[in-house]
Amino acid sequence: MIENLFSNQVIALNATQEMWDGHLYPEEQECIRKAVPKRRREFTAGRVCAREVLFRLGVFNFPLLVGQGRAPLWPKNIVGSISHCNNLCVVAATKDKGIKGLGADVELAGPLEKSVTELVCTEKEMEWMARNPSNIRSNLAKIIFSAKESFYKSISSFIQCPLEFLDVQIVFNSPRNSFAVNLDNPHAAKSLNNYSLRGRYFFTEDYVYTAVEVRRPKYIIL
Numbered sequence: 001m002i003e004n005l006f007s008n009q010v011i012a013l014n015a016t017q018e019m020w021d022g023h024l025y026p027e028e029q030e031c032i033r034k035a036v037p038k039r040r041r042e043f044t045a046g047r048v049c050a051r052e053v054l055f056r057l058g059v060f061n062f063p064l065l066v067g068q069g070r071a072p073l074w075p076k077n078i079v080g081s082i083s084h085c086n087n088l089c090v091v092a093a094t095k096d097k098g099i100k101g102l103g104a105d106v107e108l109a110g111p112l113e114k115s116v117t118e119l120v121c122t123e124k125e126m127e128w129m130a131r132n133p134s135n136i137r138s139n140l141a142k143i144i145f146s147a148k149e150s151f152y153k154s155i156s157s158f159i160q161c162p163l164e165f166l167d168v169q170i171v172f173n174s175p176r177n178s179f180a181v182n183l184d185n186p187h188a189a190k191s192l193n194n195y196s197l198r199g200r201y202f203f204t205e206d207y208v209y210t211a212v213e214v215r216r217p218k219y220i221i222l
Contacts, residue, residue, distance in 0.1 A: 002090040002104060005200040005211035009096035011056045012104065012211075015049035015089035022048035027063040045089040046072075046082040053080070053093045071156060081105075081153050088207055100195055101214035103154030105146045109208050112141040120145045120165045128172065139203050144170050146210040147199060151181050154197075154212040161188045170199075177201055181212075 003012040022044055024032075032043045050064050050072065059075050067073040074080045080093030081104040092104045112120065121129070121144050129140045147170045152163065169182040179199040183189040198213045 001202055001204075001207075001209050002092065002106070002211065005104075005202060005209060006092055006094075006102075007099075007198070007213060009099060010092050010094040010102065010213070011053045012090065012092035013049055013053055015045040015084075015091070019048040019052075020045040020087075020089070024048070025061075025063040027065060031066045042084045042089065046084055046091060049089060049091040050080065050082060050093065053091050054078070057093060057095050069156070071153075079157065081150075083149075083153075085207065090209070092211065098216050099213055100216055101154040101157060101212075103150035103152065103210075103212040105149040105153065105210045107142050107146045107149075107208045109139055109203055109206055110142060111138040112145060116145075117141045120148065122166055122169050125170060132174075139208060142208050143201055143203060143210065146208050147179055147181075147201060147212075150199065150210040150212040151197075154214045155188075155192070159188060159191045161185065161191065163188060172201075 002014060006012050020041055024044055024047055028047050032040050047064050054062055062075050065073045072082055078093055078095050079099060079102050081102045082091050083105045085106045085108055088106050090104050090106055092102050094102060121141055125144050129137055132140060148165055148168050151168060163185055167183060167185040171180045171182060177200060179201060181197055194217060196215045196217060201210045
């Protein structure tokens with residue numbers, strides 16, 4: 001599913017079951033030497049899946065280490081994103097020079113707790129949720145949460161600006177399963193003035209998927 005949320009310039013894959021039990025490079029193993037089994041398994045799925053994505057981009061035998069905030073340290077001229085949830089792991093990456101940042105996120109479908117929803121969702125987002133049919137309303141806060149996570153990932157490598165959930169306003173185009181982002185943080189908004197953002201989402205009975213591409217202006221794809 002995740003591959004349908006990105007443009008054709010992006011390679012996006014779901015980790016197979018074999019990838020969850022795959023083998024890491026020694027340098028990657030060192031990154032999780034003290035990790036608990038659950039974290040080790042998630043890390044393995046992400047790195048082995050990323051290895052396949054990088055292979056398709058022409059990059060071979062590259063240990064994907066851990067940077068600030070546990071973000072993957074991608075090869076030069078590659079941008080990418082990894083997300084995992086329960087038994088699902090997705091990886092997206094590209095070498096397209098028109099794409100400045102990528103964000104992918106997967107979450108378990110279902111409602112957020114009321115207290116978490118109030119921390120994540122702005123007043124306008126609450127109003128949008130209330131206008132939607134009751135049969136899909138339970139997933140909407142989770143989609144908003146996931147969209148913001150994808151957005152944070154997409155800009156984290158080139159905009160060093162701490163953002164709160166309420167600094168970010170998700171504006172949905174439901175017929176297209178797409179979304180835009182409005183920022184209530186002047187510094188971040190100014191830093192993104194020269195870029196175009198494309199957000200997409202999808203959800204099933206089990207999972208919520210979101211994806212964000214940040215493009216340089218002259219490479220915008222409509």
